[in-house]
Amino acid sequence: MISKNNEQYSVQEMIQANKNKKSAFNLIEKGVPAFLLLCATVSVATTIGILFTLLSETIGFFQNISLTEFYLGTKWSPWTDHFGVAPLIAGTLLITVIAICVALPIGLAAAIFLSEYASERTRKIIKPILEILAGIPTVVYGFFALTFVSPMLSNIFTDMNIFNALSGGIVVGVMIIPMIASLSEDAMNAVPNSLREGALGLGATKFEVTRRVVMPAAFSGIIASIVLAISRAIGETMIVTIAAGATPNLTIDPTESIQTLTAFIVQGAKGDTSYHSTIYSSIYAVGMTLFVFTLLMNILSQYISRRFKEDY
Amino acid sequence: MNDKVNYSHIKGRVMKNAVVKWIFIMATSVALIFLALLIGRVLSQGVGYLSIDFLKNYPAPYIEEAGLFAGIMGSLAMISITAPVSMILGVCTALYLEEYARDNKFTRFIRVNVQNLAGVPSIVFGLLGLTFFVYLFEMGYTLIAGALTMSLLVLPIIVVAAQEAIRSVPSEIREASIGMGATKWQTIWRIVLPAAIPGILTGSILAFSRAIGETAPLIIVGAATAIYSIPDSLFSKYTVMPMQIYSWTARPQEEWQYVAAAGIIVLLIILLCMNAIAVWIRNKFQKRF
Incomplete structure (x- = not known):
């Protein structure tokens, strides 16, 4: 409180006095950003940690096993010292291809239906139901693949192994349907209605509008969602561990038992592998291969959605 | 014509x-x-x-006696460590990125980094946990190692959700607060955070329900499949619901499938409840500006 009779303060002095009084405040004001920055670096540290973990063990692994044996060898049998990663990669690719064959048509059709054909009411009901599929734990999918899809398929393919790539791949495909459906639908929803109305006004049918106008305009978003879904399928672990078997197998026959990169990591970590043995470090070499695959897919997806984005 | x-x-x-x-x-x-x-x-x-006994019993060699108790308590113990750790880290990261960070290379790097972390397969987080928490920090196959691994796994999801929630608070009310003489932190603590909390909570609960259903990284960092005690300290052995379901599914005898299915029902009910709470918070407390 300043009354006129009191000694005159200049405004600057008052501000100064105020600042001194608030030194505790100042401490908070300066300390908080530093603390927040510290927290933000945890995510960077996680990335560095992942890279360090994978690289250090992988380098150790390649001191025992040559690069050519790992990448060109065709037999994976770590307990008898065969470290050719090709069968594991083949298994992963087989699962991924089957999964995409299931998820791409269904996911895309669902996206088109929801965004172009369905009424607002239908959309509000079906979309959350599809998202339930995304929330189901993968161990549940694995259980379903092994105890329901496999026995059902073995009615068709009578000589099929109970653990097989087909049932695993189909169920992985179902798991990634909501991802393709909801991301593609977002991309199609972002296409402005004026474009649709223009085409409809010229006499196009809804399907023609979808195919010639909406799909090309949303193309980058759709492709990005598919690439992201592929990355998810490559990294999926529990479904293939439970349902696709544990037999490294260089094959394209989906009725056989196979092993994926991820399933080997589980098998290797579960077994009695001693710390720093070759088998132990082979888990990380396989993990590194997996990490590079998925990272490339994620970067590709981000690149596509940035580079080919149409702005309206 | x-x-x-x-x-x-x-x-x-x-x-x-x-x-x-x-x-x-x-x-x-x-x-x-x-x-x-x-x-x-x-x-x-x-x-x-499904029966009360199924919820109260420990794993057993006979299906009549097998139960999910150790898994339920283990999941609960794990989430009660993971939730505070990942939320504090996640919300602070988001606050930094949205409120304080200047638009420079380092900030962009953190953003891209969070995005990419969200796409890393969960099993790779398991390998990270195995090297750092289990071996390097000598925690062994314990609850804390599993919970910290899980915290890092859900961190990017929470950061993205929190960022969106903070961004949706309009800048007018920030400016009003600053204009009234509040400092930046006072504005964030008393204005921005309260307005963003419903969105942050919704996103976080969805992230935690992912953590509860996640199995792969916990296999790697050594969650037990059969255990006859509930975790009583940070360094005790533990199991979680999906681990038990996995071990029952993997048994060759068909009757264990039914036990696994019963476990799945309990797991799905819990996840459903968490999702319902998340939706309820969003609808009830979300402010529209």
Whole structure:
């Protein structure tokens, strides 16, 4: 409180006095950003940690096993010292291809239906139901693949192994349907209605509008969602561990038992592998291969959605 | 030209439109049918084995005595460590990125980094946890190692959710607060955070429900499959619900499938409740500006 009779303060002095009084405040004001920055670096540290973990063990692994044996060898049998990663990669690719064959048509059709054909009411009901599929734990999918899809398929393919790539791949495909459906639908929803109305006004049918106008305009978003879904399928672990078997197998026959990169990591970590043995470090070499695959897919997806984005 | 002639021109195109519409509808229903089959199958197999004893018993060699108690308590213990750790880290990261960070290379790097972390397969986080928490920090196959691994796994999801929630607070109310003489931190603590909390909570609960259903990284960092005690300290051995379901599913005898199905029902009910709470918070407390 300043009354006129009191000694005159200049405004600057008052501000100064105020600042001194608030030194505790100042401490908070300066300390908080530093603390927040510290927290933000945890995510960077996680990335560095992942890279360090994978690289250090992988380098150790390649001191025992040559690069050519790992990448060109065709037999994976770590307990008898065969470290050719090709069968594991083949298994992963087989699962991924089957999964995409299931998820791409269904996911895309669902996206088109929801965004172009369905009424607002239908959309509000079906979309959350599809998202339930995304929330189901993968161990549940694995259980379903092994105890329901496999026995059902073995009615068709009578000589099929109970653990097989087909049932695993189909169920992985179902798991990634909501991802393709909801991301593609977002991309199609972002296409402005004026474009649709223009085409409809010229006499196009809804399907023609979808195919010639909406799909090309949303193309980058759709492709990005598919690439992201592929990355998810490559990294999926529990479904293939439970349902696709544990037999490294260089094959394209989906009725056989196979092993994926991820399933080997589980098998290797579960077994009695001693710390720093070759088998132990082979888990990380396989993990590194997996990490590079998925990272490339994620970067590709981000690149596509940035580079080919149409702005309206 | 009359209407009939006109229609014969476009008849083929209209037919095509009607046909593909039904194809789209059928494809969408395939996904829905699959979901119905999955839930129907699990219910029909598992309901018979659900009982109070199933919730109270430890794992056992006989299906009549097997129970999910250790898993339920383990999941609970894990989430009660993971939730505060990942939320504090996640919200602070988001606050830094949205409120304080200047637009420089380092900030962009953190942003891209969070995005990419969200796409790393969960099993790779397991390898990270195995090297750092289990071996390097000598925690061993303990609850704390599993919970910290899980915290890092859900961190990017929480950061993204928190960022969105903070961004949706309009800048007018920030400016009003600053204009009234509040400092930056006072504005964030008393204005921005309270307005963003519902969104942050919704996103976080969804992230935690992912953590509860996650199995792969916990296998790597050594969650037990069968254990006869509940965790009583940070360094005790533990199991979680999905681990128990996995171990029952992996048994060759068919009758264990029914036990696994019963476990799945409990897991799904818990996840459903968490999701319902998340939706409820969003609808009840979300402010519209």
